[in-house]
Amino acid sequence: MKGVLLVNLGSPDSTSKKDVRKYLDEFLMDKRVIDTSYLMRVLLVKGVILNTRPKKTAAAYKKIWWEEGSPLIEITKRVTKKVQNNTTIPIAMGMRYGNPSIKAGIQELIDQGVANIFMIPLYPQFAMASTETVVVLANKLIKKQFPNIKLTDVPAFYKEPDYIEVLSNSIKKKLEEDQPDHLLFSYHGLPERHLQLTDVAKSHCKIDGTCCSTPSPAHEFCYRHQCYETTKLVVERLGLKEKDYSVSFQSRLGRDPWIQPFTDVVIKGFPNKGVKKLSVVTPSFVVDCLETLEEIAMEAKKSFIESGGEEFNTIPCLNDNDEWVNVLSSWINEWNNSN
Numbered sequence: 402m403k404g405v406l407l408v409n410l411g412s413p414d415s416t417s418k419k420d421v422r423k424y425l426d427e428f429l430m431d432k433r434v435i436d437t438s439y440l441m442r443v444l445l446v447k448g449v450i451l452n453t454r455p456k457k458t459a460a461a462y463k464k465i466w467w468e469e470g471s472p473l474i475e476i477t478k479r480v481t482k483k484v485q486n487n488t489t490i491p492i493a494m495g496m497r498y499g500n501p502s503i504k505a506g507i508q509e510l511i512d513q514g515v516a517n518i519f520m521i522p523l524y525p526q527f528a529m530a531s532t533e534t535v536v537v538l539a540n541k542l543i544k545k546q547f548p549n550i551k552l553t554d555v556p557a558f559y560k561e562p563d564y565i566e567v568l569s570n571s572i573k574k575k576l577e578e579d580q581p582d583h584l585l586f587s588y589h590g591l592p593e594r595h596l597q598l599t600d601v602a603k604s605h606c607k608i609d610g611t612c613c614s615t616p617s618p619a620h621e622f623c624y625r626h627q628c629y630e631t632t633k634l635v636v637e638r639l640g641l642k643e644k645d646y647s648v649s650f651q652s653r654l655g656r657d658p659w660i661q662p663f664t665d666v667v668i669k670g671f672p673n674k675g676v677k678k679l680s681v682v683t684p685s686f687v688v689d690c691l692e693t694l695e696e697i698a699m700e701a702k703k704s705f706i707e708s709g710g711e712e713f714n715t716i717p718c719l720n721d722n723d724e725w726v727n728v729l730s731s732w733i734n735e736w737n738n739s740n
Contacts, residue, residue, distance in 0.1 A: 404491040404515030405733050406506045407481055408535050409523045409688060411496030412471035416462040422455040428498045433534040436598065458691075465694040473690040477523070479721040480688070480729070487730035490737055491515055497535050504542050511547065519736050520554040521729065523687050525564065526627035527557035528591055529599050555732065559627040560634055563731065567724045568631075569638040572682055572716055576639070579714040581680035583645060583671065586635075587664045587697060588628040588685040590650035592657045596625055608660070625660055631684050651683075651701075652692055668701050672709030679705055682716040687725070689718045 413424035429435055429446045437445065462471075469475050477494050485492040491513045495506025510518055520539055524531040536554050543552050558564050576584065593608055600606040605619040612619075613626040620626045632648050651664035671679055681701065683693045693715065702713040719725035 402490070402514045403517045403519065403737055404493065404510035404513065405484070405488070406503070406510060406518055406520045406539075407477065407484070407492065407494045407523060407729075408503060408506070408520060408539070409473060409477050409494070409496055410531070410690070411498035411500075412473045412690070413459075413462060414500060415470075416459050416466050418455050418459045421459040421462060422451055424499050425455060425458065426451055431498075431530070431534055433529045433537070436529075436592075436595070461691060461695045464699060465691060472694060473688050476688045476720050480726060483721055483723070483726040484729050484733065487726065488733050488737070490733070492733075497531075497538065503535070503539055504546070507539070507542060507547060507550070511550065516549060517551045518553070519733060520552060521732070522554065524685070525557060525559045525631060525687065526588070526624050526685055527559075527599070527622050528624040529595055530591065532557060533599075553736070556621075557627060559631045563728045565631070565634045565638065567719060567722065567728055568684060569635045570724060571719060571722060572635060573639055575682075575714065575716045576680060579678070579680050579712075581678045581712075581714065583647070583676040583679055584641065585664070585667065585671075585679060585681045586628075586632045586646065586648045587651050587681050587683050587701075588648070589683075589692060590653045590659045590663070591624055592655075592659050594657060596623060596660070599623065628685065635684070651696060664697075664701065665704060668705050669708045671705065677710055678712040678714075679710060680714045680716055683718060687719045689720060693718060 413420040426446065429450060430442060432442065435442050435445065465472060467475055481492050481494045491510055493506040493509040495501055495503035497503060507518065522532045522535040527533070539552060543550050596606045596608060599622040600619045601622055602617055602619040605617045606612055606623060608625065613623065613629050629648060636646060647667065649662045649664040649667040650660045653659040653663060681697055683697060686693055698715045705713045
């Protein structure tokens with residue numbers, strides 16, 4: 402029997418400092434998130450970050466927490482339920498960090514008689530700290546604990562026509578409502594080092610402004626290229642001019658070089674460039690979460706207004722948008738019917 406596992410990043414169990422600390426420990430101790438030696442990671446995470454960051458992060462989660470729980474978890478539940486209504490095979494969800502875990506999601510499917518799992522990491526663009534860590538952990542679990550289960554995963558869908566269409570439609574609707582001076586595509590940031598580590602060509606990724614637009618096998622796993630490609634395809638569908646939009650990267654951590662330009666810096670500078678009405682879309686996420694609801698919709702908005710901006714609007718993630726649910730369902734049904 403076949404089944405599907407939808408996988409997202411995850412969230413603390415609550416906004417308590419204890420639960421946030423536990424979540425950050427699991428997240429930041431992942432060697433594909435902080436890719437130093439184990440000893441250095443322990444010293445940095447357990448010796449520094451976990452002694453300073455949980456209080457601030459817990460306060461941020463409290464600002465966006467729903468009565469039912471984490472927005473990311475609750476929205477992913479809604480997506481799972483809607484997809485289940487569109488398909489004939491069991492659908493479960495799992496989180497890379499926190500609960501429900503990927504292991505719990507696999508077990509839920511097995512308990513329903515599933516032996517062949519189609520896993521969809523809910524990340525449009527590939528990164529070792531997102532897609533890769535999900536795939537690696539899932540395969541490790543299958544090998545060690547569920548050896549009789551077959552697992553197939555969906556590659557990054559950053560340029561899939563039906564995904565681009567749904568994303569473009571959601572952006573177009575909001576742009577028509579808000580009529581901004583400018584549209585900012587803000588993607589989650591990554592250390593530049595991660596781009597080079599995932600460069601299968603070994604020498605293509607130079608982050609010099611040309612490598613992302615020069616055809617290469619490296620693009621299959623290049624996060625930066627995929628972000629710009631998603632943007633290009635959406636912009637083409639929307640008919641935007643070059644002056645009407647820009648791209649930036651948010652959520653940097655530590656002192657290592659991260660992909661630029663930085664969202665917070667770009668947003669502060671917009672009012673001086675004549676941008677008084679700004680709309681921001683966050684296409685590295687398909688579900689709204691801390692990075693979209695607090696970092697962008699609250700903190701970035703505050704920064705923009707304080708810098709002289711007049712109106713700041715965020716474009717929601719696809720969430721449980723029916724068009725998006727239909728796309729996921731069509732991928733699942735196609736897989737189910739072709740095997």
